[in-house]
Amino acid sequence: MPIETHRSRDGRSLTIKIEGRFDFSTHQAFRDAYEHGGRDVSGYVVDLSDATYLDSSALGMLLLLRDHAGGDSADIVIEKCNNDVRKILTISNFEQLFTIR
């Protein structure tokens, strides 16, 4: 499975971990991951430690997640990106929308 999810012990935070290429082919799986993540989830962590690549449709998916999580009030952390992935997020200035660490 290229996408794995797990919830924190208190159930408030959902971690979505993407493995390999984060692109259009993962669209449905990524959607399912946050849409079926549980109702009382208030924060999201997108773990990109095993993501090798990220394209513009992945950026679009992150925007969808942000919208799903409440738009401007969304609490989303994108973490453990490799340099290439980080670079793409930086060019698009996504740190203005997400906490990237």
Added chain:
Amino acid sequence: MVDKPHLDEEALAELQDVMEDEFETLINTYLSDSRDRIESLKKALSDGDAGALAHTAHSFKGSCINIGAPRLGALSREVEKAGQDERLSDAPPVLAAIEVEFQRVTDALHTLMAGRAG
């Protein structure tokens, strides 16, 4: 050498079933066809044309087996083989046997049809 039956009763029964009213036409067609083929075999032999002999014998063999005359088919096979191997001198006795066997098959088929009609 050839120990096949003159007529294959089972094959003929099936043919009668398949052909229904056309069974007699089929037999008559086969018989007249075969007479032509035997003439062609003789001609090929007298012309010394081994290829034509093998070719005609091959076709003859096929229709004999189809009609349910296995012994005649087997004899044709021998002529075909002699033609293929260019052993024309081996062919005359087999050809003679074919003529005898053909007469036999003709009679038997006529009897069969007579019985059917009655």
Added chain:
Amino acid sequence: MDESAAETIPLKILIADDSDSDRLILKAILKRLGHRVVDAANGREAVALFQSEAPDIVLLDALMPSMDGMEAARHIKKLSCERLVPLIFITSLTEPEDLAGCLEAGGDGFLSKPYNRIMIEAKVNAFNRMRLMHRALSNQRDLMHERNRQLLKEQHIARGVFDNVAHTGCLNAPNIRFHASPLSVFSGDVLFASPRPAGGMLVFAGDFTGHGLPAAIGAMPVAESFYGMAGKGFNGADILREINQKLVRILPKDMFCCGVMVEVDFALNQLNIWNGGLPDMWLMRSPTERSSLPSRHLPLGILSPDQFNADMETVRSRPGDRLLLMTDGVLECTDGEGQVFGEQGVRRAIESAGLDRHPFDALMGEIQRFTGQQKFGDDLTLCCLEMVEEAGQVVLPDAVELSTLAGPTQWRSVYELQDSTLGEFNPLPLLLHICMEVPGLRRKSGEIYTLLSELYNNALEHGVLQLPSEWKYTPEGFDRYYSERAKRLSRVKGHYIRFSFHHDLMAWGGRLRVVCEDSGEGFDFHNHPVLQAAEMAQSGPRYGGRGLALIKRLAKSVQFYKKGNRVEVVYEWFF
């Protein structure tokens, strides 16, 4: 396959056998299975019947007089072209090479003598299934070809429509070099350039997420906003705000447009740039001196209008400087081994350009070398813009012909901006719009825009804000000038700029009087060199020097009143 059951019976089957009795038997068996049979006694007849009867399946005796089965098979296969008509050899041949010969001649299978009804039925059914599957696949393939043809046709038409909206503007100006695929709109790339009414240019490059129709649809309003607003004198930031606002409204949440906007002012020798999500732009000042201008903003179509930041960065330039901008496609080019060109590739190409090679050619050449291809993918857009002397730039032509005298000819209008609006609102498009209602002035939109913008900028920067223009002419002063401008604008209180228009129709054309008055301190116009000079010479770095010279050149007369904070310009146009 649902149709297979319905199609199985009756089939039209062609049989060819030189043995009359065999043929009779085979025919009877096939008829018993419910099929229609046409029969031939030799190969020649079989080929003729194949043409006239167009059977579904062919059963051929391998050895026949007058064209044997093998040769007939070859003819039949040739005649059936794309259609798969299963061809089965009936044979009592047993030698492998004979059987192989049958297959080579185009046979799809064998049926051995003596006939066996069950085998015949099974074979015919099996080959019929194969025939139907082949037909279904062919139909699907034909359908796909047809759909594809239609799609290409539609794209072609859409491209035509798109071109009318999103024409290339002034991309063919001598100071611009660019590469953009003709079908790039369907890959999501756009590149636009427009001259500005008061001189200078606007250039926009964009890269939509996604491909195909959605990207092309998103590109339409961008093109319309860009060209519509650029022609009316809006600045880059205004246009960016409009584009962003439109895209947020029309695009789905996961779609956006990375873009750069470049406002080129040849007269002041400066570039105002905005980069939201596109690769670094490169400003090349000489073969060794260059700087990158990275993306500092989110792409267009993501942030709501109140969050969107359209602030442009001002960069000083010199004639001969070149600005290189590109879409992602450049970085994403791959070589034979799947390695990407990347930023390193761009850097390498620019560095290798040296003295005698245009950086555009150097980069294009390097991409070709790297990819090993003369033609690139559709989503690669590259543009190089050169700063030139003002005289060499394109100007808006007198585009609109004077057709009728419809529209207002005798009118007055007063428009006053106050306090914080001075810093927030650009009144020039509106003022230009009022004047453009007069057909005779519409032809002169460039000149009118220049007059109005010079009047407004003089009134704002030197009148209201009291900024000394000398600052603009040194590199250190330049930054100071703009930071001071922003600071003073934010504190403006009790100030105004008032435009009064008065238009009269004359026997020979029309006369527009524009009075611009501001709340500032004015200046000593009695001793101003430009106003005193009989000759219209370049006055050098003095207060309003360039602007005043320009106004003087375009207008019939220029008069200053009061303490220099009221100026009247008379502009005349002729039939």
